[in-house]
Amino acid sequence: MSKKDKGGKSLRNIRTIQSAMIAGYALIVIIAITVVTQFAVRKTDEVLKNKVISLTSSLGVQMKLNMQSYLSRMETIATLAFGEEEAYTYDAADENNDEYEAINKEKVITDKLFSLCIMENFVDYGIVYSNNRTVGKISNATLTHFGDRIFDDLSSMISSPRRNDGWATGYDGDFKRVYYVKRVHERAVLVISFYAHELDSVFDNPEALSDMDISLVNQDYNILYSKNGGEVGAPLSQDIRSRIEGQSSAAVMDNDYLVSVNSCGDWYVVCSIPTKIILEEKNDMKRYIYMTGILAAVAAAFVGLYLSIILTKPVKKLVASLDDKARLDMLTGMLNKLTFEEYAKNSFERSVDNEYRALVILDIDDFKSINDTLGHAVGDKVLKNVGSILKNIFSEDDYLGRIGGDEFCIQVNTRADTLPEFMEHLENKCRELCASFHKIYADDARSMKVSVSVGAAVYPEHGRDFAALYNACDKALYISKKAGKDTYNFYNESMEGGEEQ
Amino acid sequence: MIKRLLALFLSAAFAGLCACGDEQVIHEQAEQTEITLSWWGNDARNEYTLAAVAKFEEKYPDIKVKCSYSEWSGYEARSKVQMVSGTEADVMQINVGWLGQYSSDGEGYYDIEKLSEYVDLESFPGEILEYGRRNGVLNAVPIAMNAQTLYINKTVYKKYGLDVPKTWDDLFEAAKVMEKDGVYPISGASKSVFLYVLAYCEQQNGKTFFNENNEITFDESDFKMMIEFYNRLVKENVMPKVEDYQRYNIDSGVYAGTIAWVSDAINYNTGAMDAGFEVIPADYTVFDGMASGTGWYAKPATLYAISKDTEHPREAALLLDFMLNSPEWAELQGLEKGIPLSREARNYLDSCGQLSGLQYDASLLMETNSEIKPMNPLVENTDLIDGFIEVCDLVLFDKSTSEEAAVSLYKKYKEKYAFE
Numbered sequence: 001m002s003k004k005d006k007g008g009k010s011l012r013n014i015r016t017i018q019s020a021m022i023a024g025y026a027l028i029v030i031i032a033i034t035v036v037t038q039f040a041v042r043k044t045d046e047v048l049k050n051k052v053i054s055l056t057s058s059l060g061v062q063m064k065l066n067m068q069s070y071l072s073r074m075e076t077i078a079t080l081a082f083g084e085e086e087a088y089t090y091d092a093a094d095e096n097n098d099e100y101e102a103i104n105k106e107k108v109i110t111d112k113l114f115s116l117c118i119m120e121n122f123v124d125y126g127i128v129y130s131n132n133r134t135v136g137k138i139s140n141a142t143l144t145h146f147g148d149r150i151f152d153d154l155s156s157m158i159s160s161p162r163r164n165d166g167w168a169t170g171y172d173g174d175f176k177r178v179y180y181v182k183r184v185h186e187r188a189v190l191v192i193s194f195y196a197h198e199l200d201s202v203f204d205n206p207e208a209l210s211d212m213d214i215s216l217v218n219q220d221y222n223i224l225y226s227k228n229g230g231e232v233g234a235p236l237s238q239d240i241r242s243r244i245e246g247q248s249s250a251a252v253m254d255n256d257y258l259v260s261v262n263s264c265g266d267w268y269v270v271c272s273i274p275t276k277i278i279l280e281e282k283n284d285m286k287r288y289i290y291m292t293g294i295l296a297a298v299a300a301a302f303v304g305l306y307l308s309i310i311l312t313k314p315v316k317k318l319v320a321s322l323d324d325k326a327r328l329d330m331l332t333g334m335l336n337k338l339t340f341e342e343y344a345k346n347s348f349e350r351s352v353d354n355e356y357r358a359l360v361i362l363d364i365d366d367f368k369s370i371n372d373t374l375g376h377a378v379g380d381k382v383l384k385n386v387g388s389i390l391k392n393i394f395s396e397d398d399y400l401g402r403i404g405g406d407e408f409c410i411q412v413n414t415r416a417d418t419l420p421e422f423m424e425h426l427e428n429k430c431r432e433l434c435a436s437f438h439k440i441y442a443d444d445a446r447s448m449k450v451s452v453s454v455g456a457a458v459y460p461e462h463g464r465d466f467a468a469l470y471n472a473c474d475k476a477l478y479i480s481k482k483a484g485k486d487t488y489n490f491y492n493e494s495m496e497g498g499e500e501q
Numbered sequence: 502m503i504k505r506l507l508a509l510f511l512s513a514a515f516a517g518l519c520a521c522g523d524e525q526v527i528h529e530q531a532e533q534t535e536i537t538l539s540w541w542g543n544d545a546r547n548e549y550t551l552a553a554v555a556k557f558e559e560k561y562p563d564i565k566v567k568c569s570y571s572e573w574s575g576y577e578a579r580s581k582v583q584m585v586s587g588t589e590a591d592v593m594q595i596n597v598g599w600l601g602q603y604s605s606d607g608e609g610y611y612d613i614e615k616l617s618e619y620v621d622l623e624s625f626p627g628e629i630l631e632y633g634r635r636n637g638v639l640n641a642v643p644i645a646m647n648a649q650t651l652y653i654n655k656t657v658y659k660k661y662g663l664d665v666p667k668t669w670d671d672l673f674e675a676a677k678v679m680e681k682d683g684v685y686p687i688s689g690a691s692k693s694v695f696l697y698v699l700a701y702c703e704q705q706n707g708k709t710f711f712n713e714n715n716e717i718t719f720d721e722s723d724f725k726m727m728i729e730f731y732n733r734l735v736k737e738n739v740m741p742k743v744e745d746y747q748r749y750n751i752d753s754g755v756y757a758g759t760i761a762w763v764s765d766a767i768n769y770n771t772g773a774m775d776a777g778f779e780v781i782p783a784d785y786t787v788f789d790g791m792a793s794g795t796g797w798y799a800k801p802a803t804l805y806a807i808s809k810d811t812e813h814p815r816e817a818a819l820l821l822d823f824m825l826n827s828p829e830w831a832e833l834q835g836l837e838k839g840i841p842l843s844r845e846a847r848n849y850l851d852s853c854g855q856l857s858g859l860q861y862d863a864s865l866l867m868e869t870n871s872e873i874k875p876m877n878p879l880v881e882n883t884d885l886i887d888g889f890i891e892v893c894d895l896v897l898f899d900k901s902t903s904e905e906a907a908v909s910l911y912k913k914y915k916e917k918y919a920f921e
Contacts, residue, residue, distance in 0.1 A: 100898035140748040
């Protein structure tokens with residue numbers, strides 16, 4: 001374990017917290033965006049559907065108004081025929097008629113009726129009498145179609161007793177003609193007929209809704225007229241019918257169809273369009289909203305990451321600095337006593353027998369007199385110098401610590417396969433250490449020489465834990481001091497009981 | 502620096518999003534050029550014309566055709582109102598007589614030759630186009646030739662042991678046999694009957710009703726002959742009076758014959774043929790020993806013209822060309838208006854095997870007859886016909902003598918027409 005690793009524990013904690021914070025933030029952002037997106041999609045759906053149903057409903061009502069206006073105009077033109085007195089007083093079926101007078105009266109009525117409908121695309125605009133005689137504009141096709149039942153069949157189309165009139169289509173299965181019949185008197189009816197194709201202009205819908213089926217159906221929901229939709233004369237499709245049956249004015253929308261119905265006299269105007277056609281843009285919009293949501297989440301995660309880095313950078317700096325302060329001796333930059341002891345204890349506890357380690361204690365000789373003579377500043381400088389020398393001599397794997405005022409401790413962790421090999425390495429280091437100080441002076445005037453005394457002990461030979469090894473080192477150091485300082489000694493058992501090596 | 506850039510980016514993005522909401526939305530509606538088309542006709546013609554117009558609109562989606570149509574009765578009056586009031590359709594079906602009525606100087610309709618870029622006139626023989634020219638200006642293009650034709654229900658005639666009538670006498674003989682059952686040898690609406698009676702008189706007096714200067718050549722005695730012949734036809738039950746004419750009686754065989762245009766052959770007789778009767782075009786009725794076709798007229802069935810004031814000549818011309826020359830229109834129209842004069846349309850129908858049937862037979866009868874004269878359009882004028890029927894009724898109902906009626910008719914015609 002390097003010193004850096006050990007020192008980064010707090011920072012790792014911060015990094016863990018930072019990661020958790022980013023993940024939590026991203027999660028919250030994603031959840032929030034998902035919720036907002038879902039809400040937006042639902043709301044858009046709802047608003048869109050409401051708008052569409054409202055617009056379609058308006059279109060349906062407009063179609064109904066168009067139809068009513070068209071029918072009303074036809075009824076007005078029919079009523080105009082009553083402006084000619086002969087039209088409602090003459091009876092072609094009266095057996096007492098003078099034939100010549102009758103022909104002339106019929107000419108008058110015919111001329112009047114022709115002039116009234118001159119600009120209309122009518123197939124018929126005339127009066128039919130109970131003897132099936134006709135005046136006005138009655139087409140050959142109508143005469144052929146109705147034959148000798150013309151009066152009876154037209155009379156049967158009258159459905160309103162109040163106004164004595166009625167609208168009909170689908171006569172004899174032919175839905176291409178629309179009829180309006182109004183009773184003139186007991187033995188005559190007025191008929192207007194026109195092609196159902198004329199209703200195209202009534203049901204002309206906007207280009208945007210050109211896919212819409214617009215149908216005119218009777219009370220049995222049989223199609224009387226259809227634009228884009230089903231076959232005329234056939235029943236309205238069950239899919240559409242089931243959605244509007246029994247309603248007289250409503251608009252219904254579900255996942256399959258948008259249908260509106262509006263009653264128009266005895267008939268209904270039914271507008272229908274598959275929902276997927278009318279809301280085809282909705283799915284695109286949904287996709288865009290989801291994509292925007294995902295992009296927003298990614299962007300938010302990046303922004304969060306960036307902000308978190310900015311936020312934790314000074315904290316990390318501060319923590320690293322505090323950590324250094326707690327861990328290091330600020331003067332020499334080496335581990336302080338507490339940290340060194342902790343590291344060394346842990347290291348020895350985890351060590352096994354075939355690993356060779358050593359503990360070395362270094363004490364500056366006569367450091368007190370340096371302080372006293374040259375002052376504390378020079379003393380501090382010497383201490384700093386010791387730190388530099390130790391860092392130069394020992395490797396990155398070794399722990400270096402200042403454990404007292406002028407006392408340093410080194411745990412040597414250099415790997416070696418055999419004890420002699422390790423001992424040789426250790427001895428070299430100790431020798432080098434002592435020698436390094438031979439050219440060192442405490443002051444610039446070189447008045448006071450600096451030397452160190454060193455004591456060393458080897459794991460596991462001289463002890464298996466820090467306390468034992470430290471004790472052994474101390475004894476070896478004692479011997480070095482006794483021996484006149486500026487030297488090193490390895491612990492041996494003979495040192496026990498205070499004997500000199 | 503990064504912070505500033507980020508702030509700038511976010512501000513720009515926000516401003517962009519805000520700006521989105523204010524964006525102007527423009528939805529352009531597809532614009533179509535609307536032109537109008539008017540025609541007269543029966544149900545069948547109306548149906549196929551609407552279907553053919555839909556095909557035109559499919560081919561030219563930027564053109565919308567608004568259709569105005571009705572049966573013949575009333576159409577002429579409406580057309581007059583529209584022409585006089587300047588509200589006529591861009592493209593219209595017209596009667597040959599209207600060229601003289603509305604375009605005596607050739608200025609009443611658009612000069613179609615100016616639109617030859619769009620209308621293929623090459624497929625029409627030059628002499629045919631002459632029917633549509635006024636004062637050298639091509640005002641209209643004829644669709645097909647037409648003539649009044651007598652259609653005979655051969656089955657009914659055979660039932661009474663009669664041959665297909667060829668002479669006037671044959672008709673009076675047939676009436677004697679048929680009248681007990683209320684069956685009429687022939688029938689017709691007022692115009693057909695007028696032209697039929699006219700043919701009788703022209704065979705008698707050798708005149709042509711209108712001369713080249715549009716003057717009436719008939720005098721009071723000729724009118725008397727016409728009135729008396731009409732009365733004889735009605736009184737001797739050769740035909741019902743025109744006021745009683747009901748077309749459904751053709752279907753049942755109560756009318757064993759009917760006078761109608763070549764273009765109406767199918768329209769009038771389809772019911773009878775569907776009922777199993779054999780109907781054929783008879784020879785043009787004449788006096789015994791006279792060449793069939795004498796006193797009878799042929800004319801362009803109908804013509805197509807373009808309004809002189811149309812705001813959309815190109816679109817109108819495209820429609821006109823489609824109506825005259827396209828296989829789509831020819832296929833739907835078939836022989837309904839007679840055999841098309843357009844070579845393109847005719848060839849197409851020939852290739853489809855459509856050149857057959859009653860209408861085709863009637864056309865051939867007309868085309869192969871050398872006696873038939875070109876009709877002066879004035880002879881179809883409604884007031885001419887209505888005036889004649891009116892005085893005939895006076896005689897028919899004993900309100901006046903045929904001499905008095907002839908004088909009255911002469912005076913009436915004199916008010917409007919020049920006499921030779």
